[in-house]
Amino acid sequence: MDQQPAAAEVVRPWDRAIVMYPVFALIAVIGGTFGSFTLGAYVLVLAVGGTLFSLGLTGRAGRRPAPGVLPKAALWWLVPTLVFAITELYSFARHSTVDHPTVSLLADPFLDHYLARAAVYFGWLLAYWGLVRR
Amino acid sequence: MSASRIITLSLFALAALGFAALGLLSRREGTRLPSLGDISAFVMDYRVGRVPVGRIALLGFWWWVGFHFFAR
Numbered sequence: 306m307d308q309q310p311a312a313a314e315v316v317r318p319w320d321r322a323i324v325m326y327p328v329f330a331l332i333a334v335i336g337g338t339f340g341s342f343t344l345g346a347y348v349l350v351l352a353v354g355g356t357l358f359s360l361g362l363t364g365r366a367g368r369r370p371a372p373g374v375l376p377k378a379a380l381w382w383l384v385p386t387l388v389f390a391i392t393e394l395y396s397f398a399r400h401s402t403v404d405h406p407t408v409s410l411l412a413d414p415f416l417d418h419y420l421a422r423a424a425v426y427f428g429w430l431l432a433y434w435g436l437v438r439r
Numbered sequence: 440m441s442a443s444r445i446i447t448l449s450l451f452a453l454a455a456l457g458f459a460a461l462g463l464l465s466r467r468e469g470t471r472l473p474s475l476g477d478i479s480a481f482v483m484d485y486r487v488g489r490v491p492v493g494r495i496a497l498l499g500f501w502w503w504v505g506f507h508f509f510a511r
Contacts, residue, residue, distance in 0.1 A: 385457030
């Protein structure tokens with residue numbers, strides 16, 4: 306299922322920041338113009354997300370080696386994760402109202418602005434790229 | 440603004456500050472705290488047989504995040 310990934314140091318012509326970051330910026334600039342529930346938004350997210358998912362799964366992009374064991378200090382990451390997850394799940398269970406907002410409800414007015422939407426889109430792509438290369 | 444909204448917003452802010460603080464601490468020289476990237480890589484390395492379950496889960500989750508915020 307998962308072919309042998311390229312090592313992180315094996316850099317393909319397109320597999321470098323100077324190529325990928327402008328591509329992501331262009332996608333974000335275009336993606337920011339599409340509102341929610343529009344055909345363009347669906348197509349772009351499915352196409353870009355699918356491409357990155359495929360790259361991450363097949364290992365065509367270089368990968369940095371994963372740590373074999375995590376130190377106990379890694380458990381500190383559980384603290385903000387649980388605070389976030391419990392708050393989000395509780396708000397979701399309360400049907401995401403003004404009094405109990407989920408992150409989606411809080412983000413919607415912010416993402417209505419083009420620049421904010423494009424910037425968050427860019428951040429989503431960068432983080433996705435970071436996962437693909439792990 | 441209701442008390443429950445203030446509490447909810449405070450908890451989200453607290454979680455965000457926690458992520459930011461741990462992210463900064465994990466970049467210090469000689470720290471034993473792994474970065475979020477290291478933890479992601481560790482999770483993505485998890486397999487069941489030949490199936491890269493951790494990789495599918497994290498990449499799929501991030502794809503869904505994009506779909507949720509930008510398309511739905």
